[in-house]
Amino acid sequence: MMLDPVTLAETWLGTPYRHRASLRGAGADCLGLIRGIWRDLYGSEPELPPPYGPSWAEAGPGEPLQEALERHMRPVTICRDGQVLLFRLAPNARAKHLGVQCGAGQGFIHACPRAGVVRAPLGRPWARRIIARFEFPRLRNE
Numbered sequence: 001m002m003l004d005p006v007t008l009a010e011t012w013l014g015t016p017y018r019h020r021a022s023l024r025g026a027g028a029d030c031l032g033l034i035r036g037i038w039r040d041l042y043g044s045e046p047e048l049p050p051p052y053g054p055s056w057a058e059a060g061p062g063e064p065l066q067e068a069l070e071r072h073m074r075p076v077t078i079c080r081d082g083q084v085l086l087f088r089l090a091p092n093a094r095a096k097h098l099g100v101q102c103g104a105g106q107g108f109i110h111a112c113p114r115a116g117v118v119r120a121p122l123g124r125p126w127a128r129r130i131i132a133r134f135e136f137p138r139l140r141n142e
Contacts, residue, residue: 005082005136008037009100009109015117019054029054030098030111031065034084037100041136046072054113056097057090066095066132073134086132095131 011024018027022035031052035045050064066086069075073084079101085108087097099110099120107121120126 003041005037005041005084005100006102006109008040009033009102009117010119012036012111012117013109013119015111017111017113017116020049020052028111028117033100033109033111033117034098038136041139052096057093058096059093063095065098069132069134073136076133076135079133080135082136084134084136085130086134087126087129088131089129097129101133 012028012033015023015025015028015033017029018032019029020032021027021029022032022039024036028036031049035049038045047068049068052058052064069084069086076083081101081103083101085099085101086095087099088095089097097110099108101108101122102119107119108126109117109119111117112120
């Protein structure tokens with residue numbers, strides 16, 4: 001049985017926001033949260049992230065975060081708990097924010113600069129910015 005990404009994400013709640021960090025209880029950004037869940041599931045990360053800035057409105061060529069997710073996770077279109085949500089938060093910017101979909105009516109878990117790792121409602125302002133959904137790969141014994 002696969003460990004539940006939502007349950008793992010919940011263990012990160014209250015972790016302070018730290019750009020490029022990925023240490024439960026000490027500091028994480030949104031990518032660091034996903035990296036930490038990945039380590040809990042598989043033991044090691046498939047690749048280290050390249051340098052990236054803190055701005056969610058960063059522009060530039062390509063979609064490096066989406067491309068990395070596509071290399072290691074399965075893109076999906078049907079909404080399910082435990083999926084990684086990829087958001088584009090500013091028009092004409094790269095997609096740079098991540099969260100974990102929680103149960104019906106329970107929103108999503110993500111890391112944001114002012115609050116750290118929190119559960120937030122997945123209302124219209126957030127939902128309309130989702131550009132892709134991904135599932136963690138299944139473990140070999142599943």
